[in-house]
Amino acid sequence: xxxxxxxxxxxxxxxxxxxxxxxxxxxxxxxxxxxxxxxxxxxxxxxxxxxxxxxxxxxxxxxxxxxxxxxxxxxxxxxxxxxxxxxxxxxxxxxxxxxxxxxxxxxxxxxxxxxxxxxxxxxxxxxxxxxxxxxxxxxxxxxxxxxxxxxxxxxxxxxxxxxxxxxxxxxxxxxxxxxxxxxxxxxxxxxxxxxxxxxxxxxxxxxxxxxxxxxxxxxxxxxxxxxxxxxxxxxxxxxxxxxxxxxxxxxxxxxxxxxxxxxxxxxxxxxxxxxxxxxxxxxxxxxxxxxxxxxxxxxxxxxxxxxxxxxxxxxxxxxxxxxxxxxxxxxxxxxxxxxxxxx
Ligand SMILES: Cc1cc2nc3c(=O)[nH]c(=O)nc-3n(C[C@H](O)[C@H](O)[C@H](O)COP(=O)(O)O)c2cc1C
Numbered sequence: 001x002x003x004x005x006x007x008x009x010x011x012x013x014x015x016x017x018x019x020x021x022x023x024x025x026x027x028x029x030x031x032x033x034x035x036x037x038x039x040x041x042x043x044x045x046x047x048x049x050x051x052x053x054x055x056x057x058x059x060x061x062x063x064x065x066x067x068x069x070x071x072x073x074x075x076x077x078x079x080x081x082x083x084x085x086x087x088x089x090x091x092x093x094x095x096x097x098x099x100x101x102x103x104x105x106x107x108x109x110x111x112x113x114x115x116x117x118x119x120x121x122x123x124x125x126x127x128x129x130x131x132x133x134x135x136x137x138x139x140x141x142x143x144x145x146x147x148x149x150x151x152x153x154x155x156x157x158x159x160x161x162x163x164x165x166x167x168x169x170x171x172x173x174x175x176x177x178x179x180x181x182x183x184x185x186x187x188x189x190x191x192x193x194x195x196x197x198x199x200x201x202x203x204x205x206x207x208x209x210x211x212x213x214x215x216x217x218x219x220x221x222x223x224x225x226x227x228x229x230x231x232x233x234x235x236x237x238x239x240x241x242x243x244x245x246x247x248x249x250x251x252x253x254x255x256x257x258x259x260x261x262x263x264x265x266x267x268x269x270x271x272x273x274x275x276x277x278x279x280x281x282x283x284x285x286x287x288x289x290x291x292x293x294x295x296x297x298x299x300x301x302x303x304x305x306x307x308x309x310x311x312x313x314x315x316x317x318x319x320x321x322x323x324x325x326x327x328x329x330x331x332x333x334x335x336x337x338x339x340x341x342x343x
Contacts, residue, residue: 002291003298004284008041008242008265009131009168009193011104015040016259016299017283020196020246020267021108021133024277028096035101037280040265042105043133044093047120049111051086087120094127104130106170110137117157118164125167134161135172137199147178155190162191170244172196175227184235194242196267197228197235219270224248229261233317236262236307250274252286262304 006016018041024030026045097105107129136154162169171192177183205216225248245258246267255266296302308314
């Protein structure tokens, strides 16, 4: 049987199939099932910036109340570590996940301001997290803030969290940067141990009866694999840090494609929500079958075999393939639907 071991963020994983942050990874029983199904590592659901902001302001309020009433204010100041809020529950989740599963447990924090992250990042590692995933989920909606400013802040945040914590830090990014290759390389310089490509944005929908704007979460489709596939193929050439392929992995062949492009691991949420946790077995079987049929003995041998610098046609990852593709599609389409096009 082919060797599925892989290295991710300096951690040795038994399989490149990783559960990304989602509903299953916020529940300790499901975490146990994921490990039993053969998952290589688990990224816990995120702790959101809004949760710790609430906690920080609540502590500030308590502090000022006691400060006005008592000279010895500090003796009344609640210890953050024992304070029962969302962040506290998150630390318990890490501890329980570590006790239940012996695969690496990656804590996830979601936000883009330096704020209180540093303190929390330390608490996450103290609770036993093997690594931290920092999800830079931001919607750049302020016309007064330009791309440079946003990227500088994000890089500063990554630099601070990475330098002040002992565990490795992966950064989960969206594909929406004007020069993604440059941003990826600056993330590496800032101290990221890995990048997760990509985050998936959830756009709101408009209800035409109530005129309410409603948040809408829809699951991914396998077609969405193409975006991480292209960018991992390009980035593998100049990134030395770990790469996780995320979005659109719905089967073993999808995982094989991302690994061939250069991913160290591939992540799944939607596929597990569609098919259930035991689906991990099937994805692993599909991956192993493909490896057997194509004479790959290990994931290490596959990794990057078709990245941009190893591909037979490196330009296929870039614009050069665009004109060829639309020309061949158009001629095929004209052949099958001549009447529709002639109108
Ligand atoms: C219901 C749901 C909850 C999610 N929660 C989180 C989260 O807490 N933190 C995070 O970084 N990503 C979260 N995600 C995003 C997933 O981790 C993943 O990036 C996204 O679903 C794309 O991967 P997929 O195609 O395998 O689903 C969530 C996704 C879904 C569907």
